[in-house]
Amino acid sequence: xxxxxxxxxxxxxxxxxxxxxxxxxxxxxxxxxxxxxxxxxxxxxxxxxxxxxxxxxxxxxxxxxxxxxxxxxxxxxxxxxxxxxxxxxxxxxxxxxxxxxxxxxxxxxxxxxxxxxxxxxxxxxxxxxxxxxxxxxxxxxxxxxxxxxxxxxxxxxxxxxxxxxxxxxxxxxxxxxxxxxxxxxxxxxxxxxxxxxxxxxx
Numbered sequence: 001x002x003x004x005x006x007x008x009x010x011x012x013x014x015x016x017x018x019x020x021x022x023x024x025x026x027x028x029x030x031x032x033x034x035x036x037x038x039x040x041x042x043x044x045x046x047x048x049x050x051x052x053x054x055x056x057x058x059x060x061x062x063x064x065x066x067x068x069x070x071x072x073x074x075x076x077x078x079x080x081x082x083x084x085x086x087x088x089x090x091x092x093x094x095x096x097x098x099x100x101x102x103x104x105x106x107x108x109x110x111x112x113x114x115x116x117x118x119x120x121x122x123x124x125x126x127x128x129x130x131x132x133x134x135x136x137x138x139x140x141x142x143x144x145x146x147x148x149x150x151x152x153x154x155x156x157x158x159x160x161x162x163x164x165x166x167x168x169x170x171x172x173x174x175x176x177x178x179x180x181x182x183x184x185x186x187x188x189x190x191x192x193x194x195x196x197x198x199x200x201x202x
Contacts, residue, residue: 021091021157021159021160022154022155022156022157023151023154023155023158023173027173028151028152030177031151031173031176031177031180032148032151032152034107034176034177034180035144035147035148035151035176035179035180036148037180038180038181038183038184038187039140039141039144039145039148039183041183041184041187042069042072042137042140042183042186042187042190043137043141045065045187045190045191045194046065046069046133046137046190049065049133050200050202052200052202053065053194053199053200053202054066054069054133056193056196056198056199056200057193058192058193058196058198058199062193063125063189063193064193065133065190065193065194066125066132066133066136067125067126068125068186068189068190068193069130069133069136069137069140069190070125070128070130070133070136071119071123071124071125071128071186072136072140072182072183072186073128073130073136073137073139073140073143074122074123074128074129074130074136075119075123075182075183076139076140076143076144076147076179076182076183077139077143078122078123079175079178079179079182080143080147080179082163082175083161083163083172083175083176086161086162086163086172087156087158087161087172089161091157091160091161092160092161092162093160095162095169096159096160096162096171098162098169099162099169099170099171099174100168100169101168101170101174103173103174103177106170106174106177106178106181107177107180107181110178110181110182110184110185111181111184111185111188112185113185113188113189117167140183144183147176147179151176156172158171158172158173158176159171159172159173163175
């Protein structure tokens with residue numbers, strides 16, 4: 001994580017002096033690496049779990065691992081769908097002043113599970129289209145791979161396409177970090193479920 005923040009600092013310095021509106025090499029690497037690392041984090045967190053383990057709930061009001069996966073997969077689609085739609089519209093550099101978060105703060109704030117946030121109804125696990133953990137994982141993996149490929153190849157002006165969320169205003173590069181941090185937030189939740197003393201042994 002320390003390495004990630006050092007890279008973020010260099011990205012910030014370079015982005016202010018760069019007149020090209022496409023991603024810098026450092027920004028592209030940062031986002032691609034972060035999205036890859038957080039994808040692998042989810043993969044490793046659920047690897048080898050049995051049906052009993054996937055469906056175990058620590059309490060009636062807590063999510064199971066399977067429910068976390070369904071939420072992650074649906075959120076992945078919704079968040080990128082919103083950003084992709086915004087990128088089809090003209091850039092709005094005049095709104096950059098509304099962006100209040102630094103890149104590193106986007107990651108830090110989203111990953112912080114001490115800040116509890118109730119999700120929107122369409123993102124509740126029961127309201128997603130996924131019937132199983134396997135379906136959700138396949139959707140997450142495929143959409144994340146497409147997103148990583150996009151990051152590695154795009155020439156879109158991500159910094160000047162501004163996104164309004166209920167929790168703040170972010171440029172589209174920051175939304176890439178938001179998506180990775182969101183899956184990492186729920187990877188932590190998955191690991192909390194697995195750490196429950198009643199979590200099935202197999």
